[in-house]
Amino acid sequence: MLQKHFGYYLRYLDHDIPAGLVVFLVAVPLCLGIALASGAPPMAGVVSGIVGGVVVSILSGSQLAVSGPAAGLTVIVAAAIEKLGGLEQLLVAVVLAGVLQLAMGYLKAGVIGAFFPSAVIKGMLAAIGLILIMKQLPHAVGYDAEAESDLSFVETDSSMSLQSIMDALGAVSPGAVLVSLGSLAIMILWESQIVKSRKRLALLPGPLVAVTFGVAYNFIASHLTPSLAIASQHIVNLPAIFGPIEFGRKLTFPDFGALANPSTYVTAATLALIASLETLLSLEAIDKLDPLKRTASTNQELKAQGVGNIVSGMLGGLPMTAVIVRASANIDAGAHTKVSSFVHGVLLLMSAMFLASVLNLIPLACLASILLLTGYKLAKPTLFKSVYEKGFDQFAPFVVTVVAILATDLLLGMAIGMAVGLFFVLRANYHEAITLTRDGNNYLLRLQKDVSFLNKALLRGYLARVEENGYLIVDGAKASFIDQDILETLQDFIKAAADSGITVELKNVRGLSLNGGGTAAQASSHGSGDESFSISH
Template identity: 45%
Template sequence: MAKIERGTIKHGIFSHLKQDIPASIVVLFVALPLCLGISLASGAPLFSGLIAGIIGGIVVGSISDSAHGVSGPAAGLAVVVFEALHSMSFEIFLLAVVIGGALQIILGLSRAGIIGYFFPSAAIKGMLSGIGIIIILKQIPHAFGYDKEWMGNDAFVQLGGENTFTLIGKVLLGHITPGAVLIAAISVAILLLWELYLTKKYQNVFKLIQGPIVVVAAAICCQLITKNYFPQFTLGSENLVSVPVAGSLSSFFGLFTFPDFSQLGNKAVYVLAVTIAIVASLETLLCVEATDKLDTHKRVTSTNRELFAQGAGNMLSGMIGGLPITQVIVRSSANMQAGSRTKLSTILHGIFLLICVALLPSVLNLIPLSALACILIMVGYKLSKPSIFVETYRLGWDQFLPFIVTILGIVFVDLLVGLGLGCSVGAVVVLIRNYKNSHFLHIHPGEGEKQLIITMAEDVNFLNKGAIIKELARIPKETDLTIDMSKCYSIDYDVREVVEDFIKSATDRGINVRLKPPLVKTYGKEDIYSEKLDKWILALPVKNKALPV
């Protein structure tokens, strides 16, 4: 692994060729098997993932100002694509990708780059973990050699009373291919060896040579060896990658698929387009934030420009038969670890990927699908590894509850329902906090009588109404009550009504109400509390409005 230099970054993307060219080759080795594997996970033509990888490198990389971000087909959208392709043709799906890209361009031009900050982080973590679990479940059949079309969609409940787990059981019991299992075992062993030992003990070498490309190379060698010496373990063509081989330049361009624009009036297309735009934008913005934090030079990526770049990439990808594109943390982090200095490494990796697809498709067609399945299982594991659950649990129930609800919703229903449930639970947590934090009740013992103080928070809104009514109803008779508003700068009309009604009825209960109004603190020409609040307090039927507490 090349060390990332901490010196001054020179202007111009061609100023660091010495660092960027080797980094681009490393990213190519990471991206190539992932493009194929994510196509497999999505149930889409394998060529579509390669198209998305090429466009993500060349087009998105050129428009974006991210120094290290690498875009391509992402695991986070695999579930969305898989389910969509069970309800519509690939050509109609491509139309949704084009429209989704246009929506991302609109988001970028509308300066919606901060949209990711309005989703609870716990729900986002849950979304990624849920996607990881779904990817693992989907790749189990391929790892055991069942590479025919897997019946059913990603919804937990299937037609005929089946569900995700019973279908996996049937596949494992009746469709196991010994050669695929052998390659899967070797692939898992290599990935674990790289992840747990080699990259930690020999970082300079084994972080430069990435595990996924070694798995692919080992799987090809295994297939060639079994074909010559152990034919009983040889995989058939249905168990191998099937990238179209073009005999000429014109036939190569004939491999591309184009969207069906006759379906512009189809409502399902627009629902899918919105889904792609939202999920792709969220995953991209989260990746941008993580990548910027890892950048030793602390450069800040323009999130609005990034959305525009992603939208342009998705429009072009959909136009020629590619999968949806997002910025991907796996490739971006590999790019940084390989020593990239500018976005040239991203662009070059896309160019090299194009060369491989155009000139070396026969080599790609030697790759067993079970090896790609193991790579995707490792990706799914990294998204949903147990340590994420433990860390989130330690943060408290307010983080763990929306996290786990999102995962359960995604696994047992679908992606949108799961994310919606997680965000809803997160919103409820906020409401509960607002309910509790509207006031504080302090009890001060006096000489023969109770003295109570209710201290209002800075911002008291209608969400706090119930809690305040409850506390005021509990005030015992014959009590001196001070309502401390010295920290307030805003009180909703609903809460004002509650306070007014209580003051009017307090005399009948023998409660002596006193009031401490907001302190006048001026910053420049503006007070910290509104003029309306000041007028309302002055109008309250309380004799002493400035009693020290």
């Protein structure tokens, strides 16, 4: 709340406090669910949400962004906990990631989001959605004895047999299935026009209604039909807490012995890059949704996220980003300033201190259903269709990114997707940098945009099409840069042109000479009417 006068925030309290309550109700199940998906204790998700609300909101460059644990980081966190040896080791990577983000903010790296092709970003989000679905299905059916936390669909153990599948089906909990299906139905209904058209119902967040349903179902089932009740191992298990002192005792702190492990630094760099990218993309979307059309400072947001991740890591929380789901709920609830995000953080803190026993009534199946729906939204079929309709140069990097992430891991998959995206960018520039048109025996060679050495082979191919006794105009008016290799290729052609009776005319091509080296080619105005040329491939 540093950017505006204090009175500015007081002016909108009647909007921001109710909005903060709504965001809190949305954030509780999401914080718990993301911790579940990450293979971390529920408290880690809650701590991250608290820090995102209480700390990051004050420093944020956005008035409407809401920060907390993000579904997009679950796959990285889950793998890191397993690879580094535990949550305490992961927390060191979270702190280092925050330091990197803070440095990026001071280095004005807020523009990095613009350097990632949108097709690759969409592929990353779609892959995360598919992984979320795969990882949450066991929790949704009450079978999580083998719920792994790796980053891919690839089976490292080929011993999966019909018998093991039957064993899994036999371990499914009917109560968990009923809660999952009921929760999904409620959330889908809450997003329909039926509920949205009823203002009072629409004020209640769908995830909160789903969680309330799950708690009520399990309470009734445990008293009336115990066989359909959900077992205790499939219920949220926050440590028993009452009051600030006890809350402080339950916090987890980083084990800085992990600094000796090189994987800690790789994890930190990965978290910093992906978290920053997700934050910047979310910020762009939030600015578009802002009714007041304010523009957030991306560099300031990176600094705020960096401080937030340092504090979260030091207190046992998960890494965080600005989260579009919570920000959208914030805006829909009528928030005007960052006071709403701050209020949501304070409410999360109060609930963790005094309402842990209530949160421990929530079935994991409820949280799994929330994340299943989140995964579907990230990877819904219409996304694949919309990217396909944009053309092969968009669809190929998108699909390659999805497949590569599923087959390897998030970082390597993104790198492969970037490589494919870069290939298509280079290919497009390769073909568009030089064009050749022909009318009879007259030729127009246009050098367009930046023409680099990568276009030398294309240029030679076009020059080879100029037939004997032809007339060639080389026009460089649209080229802002022409590489020396291109100039040399053209100069060599000019020198040899007289042997084939070819006349060359140069227009706006700096660094070339028609009579350098004694060539017989000479300037002429013949055939200079560009409009008469038709494309010839």
